Amino acid sequence: MQGLGAATAALAAVSWFAASAVAQVDPIVIKGSKFFYKTNGTEFFIKGVAYQRNANGGYTDPLANATNCARDIPLLQQLQTNTIRVYAVDPTQDHSECMQMLANAGIYVISDLGNPTVSINRDSPAWDEEIYERYASVIDMFSNYTNAIGFFAGNEVSNAPNNTAASAFVKAAVRDMKAYIVSKKYRPMYVGYASDDDDTRVELADYFDCGPAEDAIDFWGYNIYSWCGDSDYVTSQYQARTQEFSTYNVPAFFAEYGCNKVEPRTFGEVSALFGSNMTQVWSGGIVYMYYQEANDYGLVSIGSNNQATTLKDFDNLSSQMAKVNPTGPNSASYSPTNSPQACPTTSTWQAATALPPTPNEAVCSCMLSSLTCIAKSSLSEADATTQFDYICNPGVGNYCAGITANGTTGKYGAYSMCNDTERLSWAFNQFYLNQTATNTANTDPCDFSGAAQKVSASPASSCKAITSQAGSAGTGTITSAPAATGLSGSGNGNSGSGSSSTSKAAAGIVTVPAFDFGILKLAAYVTTVMFVGAGMVLL
Numbered sequence: 167m168q169g170l171g172a173a174t175a176a177l178a179a180v181s182w183f184a185a186s187a188v189a190q191v192d193p194i195v196i197k198g199s200k201f202f203y204k205t206n207g208t209e210f211f212i213k214g215v216a217y218q219r220n221a222n223g224g225y226t227d228p229l230a231n232a233t234n235c236a237r238d239i240p241l242l243q244q245l246q247t248n249t250i251r252v253y254a255v256d257p258t259q260d261h262s263e264c265m266q267m268l269a270n271a272g273i274y275v276i277s278d279l280g281n282p283t284v285s286i287n288r289d290s291p292a293w294d295e296e297i298y299e300r301y302a303s304v305i306d307m308f309s310n311y312t313n314a315i316g317f318f319a320g321n322e323v324s325n326a327p328n329n330t331a332a333s334a335f336v337k338a339a340v341r342d343m344k345a346y347i348v349s350k351k352y353r354p355m356y357v358g359y360a361s362d363d364d365d366t367r368v369e370l371a372d373y374f375d376c377g378p379a380e381d382a383i384d385f386w387g388y389n390i391y392s393w394c395g396d397s398d399y400v401t402s403q404y405q406a407r408t409q410e411f412s413t414y415n416v417p418a419f420f421a422e423y424g425c426n427k428v429e430p431r432t433f434g435e436v437s438a439l440f441g442s443n444m445t446q447v448w449s450g451g452i453v454y455m456y457y458q459e460a461n462d463y464g465l466v467s468i469g470s471n472n473q474a475t476t477l478k479d480f481d482n483l484s485s486q487m488a489k490v491n492p493t494g495p496n497s498a499s500y501s502p503t504n505s506p507q508a509c510p511t512t513s514t515w516q517a518a519t520a521l522p523p524t525p526n527e528a529v530c531s532c533m534l535s536s537l538t539c540i541a542k543s544s545l546s547e548a549d550a551t552t553q554f555d556y557i558c559n560p561g562v563g564n565y566c567a568g569i570t571a572n573g574t575t576g577k578y579g580a581y582s583m584c585n586d587t588e589r590l591s592w593a594f595n596q597f598y599l600n601q602t603a604t605n606t607a608n609t610d611p612c613d614f615s616g617a618a619q620k621v622s623a624s625p626a627s628s629c630k631a632i633t634s635q636a637g638s639a640g641t642g643t644i645t646s647a648p649a650a651t652g653l654s655g656s657g658n659g660n661s662g663s664g665s666s667s668t669s670k671a672a673a674g675i676v677t678v679p680a681f682d683f684g685i686l687k688l689a690a691y692v693t694t695v696m697f698v699g700a701g702m703v704l705l
C-alpha cells in the first residue's frame with residue numbers, strides 16, 4: 167500500500183503543467199482492425215483503466231480537477247496505463263490541465279458521449295436534438311487534444327432481447343457523430359460503442375459493424391467480466407470471443423474487464439489479453455476501475471483527506487501489467503483483409519437496419535412555423551405528457567406517425583427527432599386539420615383543454631422543400647435539409663447479475679453495475695405513449 171499526499175500532488179500538477187504547456191502526443195489512428203501511433207506506425211494496444219467515480223444519478227467530471235489528476239496520474243503510470251476511459255464529462259468545464267498532464271504521461275482518453283440525464287434510454291430510445299447537442303459538445307471539447315482517441319456513442323444500451331431495437335438509435339448517433347467530426351474538419355477521432363456481454367453479443371457486434379461504412383462504428387468496446395479468479399483462456403471463454411472477433415474489420419478491445427467474484431483480483435487475464443493468442447484480434451483493454459466504490463471494483467481508495475491509497479488489486483494489476491509486452495505489425499506492413507459483418511437476421515434481433523433521421527433544428531423550426539394550431543410553450547412536462555397520451559392514442563386517430571420512431575419496423579417520422587413542444591404541436595395540428603375538414607360540429611378543434619393555441623403559419627420560403635419532402639403525414643424522408651446543428655433524449659442504466667463465485671468460475675453473462683447512466687431522466691414523452699387500449703378521454 168502506498169499513499170500520495172495531496173500537497174505533493176498539487177506541486178506535481180503545477181510543475182507538469184508549466185513544464186510543457188504545449189506538449190502534444192502523437193495521435194492514435196486506425197487502420198483495419200488495429201490502432202497505431204500515427205507517426206511511427208507502431209501498433210497501439212490499449213492498457214486502460216476506467217477513471218470515473220460512480221456517482222448516484224449525477225456525475226463528477228473526472229478531468230476537471232487538476233489536483234485530482236495530478237494525484238492519480240503517477241498511480242496510473244505505475245499500472246502502465248496509456249488510456250483512460252471516462253464516462254461523463256461536462257464540456258463547459260476547463261479540461262486543459264488534466265488533458266495536458268495526461269498527455270505528458272503518454273495517456274490517451276476515450277470518453278463516453280452521454281451523461282446520466284442525456285443519453286439514449288434502452289426502454290424509450292430517442293435520437294433527438296438534445297442528445298445530439300450534448301454529444302457534439304463533448305466532441306468539440308476534446309477536439310483540440312491530440313490524446314483524445316475517440317468516443318463511445320453508447321454503453322450497454324441494448325442488454326436484452328426486448329430492447330435490441332434501441333440499438334437503431336445508438337447507431338444513428340454513431341452515424342451522425344462521425345459525420346459531425348468530418349463536417350467540423352477535426353483531426354480523425356473515432357466513434358464506437360461499448361457493449362455488455364449478453365446473449366445477443368454476436369448480433370450486437372454485427373449490427374453496429376454492418377452496412378455502409380459511414381453508418382458503422384469505428385471500433386468495438388466489449389465490457390466483459392467472464393474471467394473470474396484463477397481462470398484460463400478457454401474456461402473464461404476468451405478463446406471463443408477471440409474466434410468470434412477474428413473476422414472483425416475494425417479494432418475491438420475490452421472496454422471494461424476485471425471480474426471481482428474472487429478477491430483480491432489477481433488479473434491473470436492480463437497475460438492472456440496481451441499475449442499472442444489475443445493480440446492479433448484485440449487491441450488491449452480497460453480495467454474497471456480506478457476508484458474504490460460500493461461496488462468494490464476499485465484499484466485505489468480515496469480517503470477523506472483526498473489522499474490516494476492503493477489497494478491489493480492495484481498491486482496485482484501492476485505486477486501483471488509489468489510482465490506483458492504486446493507487439494503487432496507496423497502499420498506500413500499491415501494489409502487489412504477483413505470486411506464488415508453481415509447484418510443480423512436472427513429472430514432475437516429486433517433493430518431495423520433503417521436508422522432514425524438526423525436531428526436537425528432547422529427542419530423542426532420549418533415544421534413548427536408551418537403549423538396553425540400549436541402547443542403552448544408554457545405547457546408543463548406533466549401536461550404535455552397527458553396531451554401526448556391523448557393525441558397519439560390510436561383510438562383517437564392517426565396523428566402521430568410523423569413524430570414517432572420505431573426501431574423495430576424502421577419507420578421513423580421525419581419530425582421524430584424534434585423536441586417535445588414541436589412534436590406535440592405537429593400532432594395537435596394534424597388533429598386540427600382533420601377536424602376542420604371532416605367534423606364541422608367541432609367548433610373548437612384547437613382547444614386541447616387550453617394546451618394549444620391558433621397561430622398564423624409563417625414558414626420561410628426555404629422551408630418549402632423540407633416540409634413538402636416530409637409530406638402531409640410527416641412520414642417522408644427529408645434529403646434537402648441544411649447541415650444539422652443538433653437535437654434530445656434520456657438515459658440508460660446498467661444491470662448487474664453475477665454467476666458463481668467459485669475460484670474457476672464458469673464464464674457466462676456476467677455484467678456489473680458500471681457507470682449509472684440514466685437515473686434521473688424522465689422517459690421521452692412520445693415513447694411513453696404505448697397505451698395498449700388504455701381507457702382514454704374522448705372529445
Ligand SMILES: *[C@@H]1O[C@H](CO)[C@@H](O)[C@H](O)[C@H]1NC(C)=O
Pocket residue numbers: 192203206207208
Ligand atoms: C512509436 O511512438 C510511440 C509514441 O511516441 C512510442 O511509444 C513507441 O515506442 C514508438 N515505437 C518505436 C518502435 O519506436
Ligand SMILES: *[C@@H]1O[C@H](CO)[C@@H](O)[C@H](O)[C@H]1NC(C)=O
Pocket residue numbers: 288289290326328329
Ligand atoms: C424489457 O423487459 C424488462 C423486464 O421485463 C422491462 O422492465 C422493460 O421495460 C422491457 N423493455 C422494453 C423496451 O420493452
Ligand SMILES: *[C@@H]1O[C@H](CO)[C@@H](O)[C@H](O)[C@H]1NC(C)=O
Pocket residue numbers: 306307309310
Ligand atoms: C481549439 O483551438 C483553437 C486554436 O487554439 C481555438 O480557436 C478553438 O476555439 C479551440 N476549440 C475548442 C472547441 O476548444
Ligand SMILES: *[C@@H]1O[C@H](CO)[C@@H](O)[C@H](O)[C@H]1NC(C)=O
Pocket residue numbers: 398399437438441442443
Ligand atoms: C493460448 O491458447 C492456448 C490454447 O489454444 C492456451 O492453452 C494457452 O494457455 C493460451 N495462452 C495464454 C497466454 O492465454
Ligand SMILES: *[C@@H]1O[C@H](CO)[C@@H](O)[C@H](O)[C@H]1NC(C)=O
Pocket residue numbers: 231232233234472
Ligand atoms: C478538486 O478536488 C479536491 C478534492 O480532491 C477539492 O478539495 C478541490 O476543491 C477541488 N478543486 C476544484 C477547483 O474543484
Ligand SMILES: *[C@@H]1O[C@H](CO)[C@@H](O)[C@H](O)[C@H]1NC(C)=O
Pocket residue numbers: 530531534585586587588
Ligand atoms: C423546442 O424548440 C423550439 C424551437 O422550435 C424552442 O423554442 C423550444 O424552446 C424548444 N423546447 C424545448 C422543450 O426544448
Ligand SMILES: *[C@@H]1O[C@H](CO)[C@@H](O)[C@H](O)[C@H]1NC(C)=O
Pocket residue numbers: 562563564565600601604605
Ligand atoms: C379524421 O377524422 C375522422 C372523423 O372525424 C376519422 O374518421 C379519421 O380517421 C380521421 N383521420 C385520421 C388521420 O385520424
Ligand SMILES: *[C@@H]1O[C@H](CO)[C@@H](O)[C@H](O)[C@H]1NC(C)=O
Pocket residue numbers: 571572573574575
Ligand atoms: C413498433 O412497431 C411494432 C409493429 O407495429 C409494434 O409491435 C411495437 O410496439 C412498436 N414499438 C414501439 C416502441 O412503438
Ligand SMILES: CC(=O)N[C@H]1CO[C@H](CO)[C@@H](O)[C@@H]1O
Pocket residue numbers: 430431432478481482483485
Ligand atoms: C498474482 C499476484 O500478484 N497475486 C497477489 C495478489 O495479491 C495478493 C494479496 O496481496 C497476494 O497474496 C498475491 O500474491
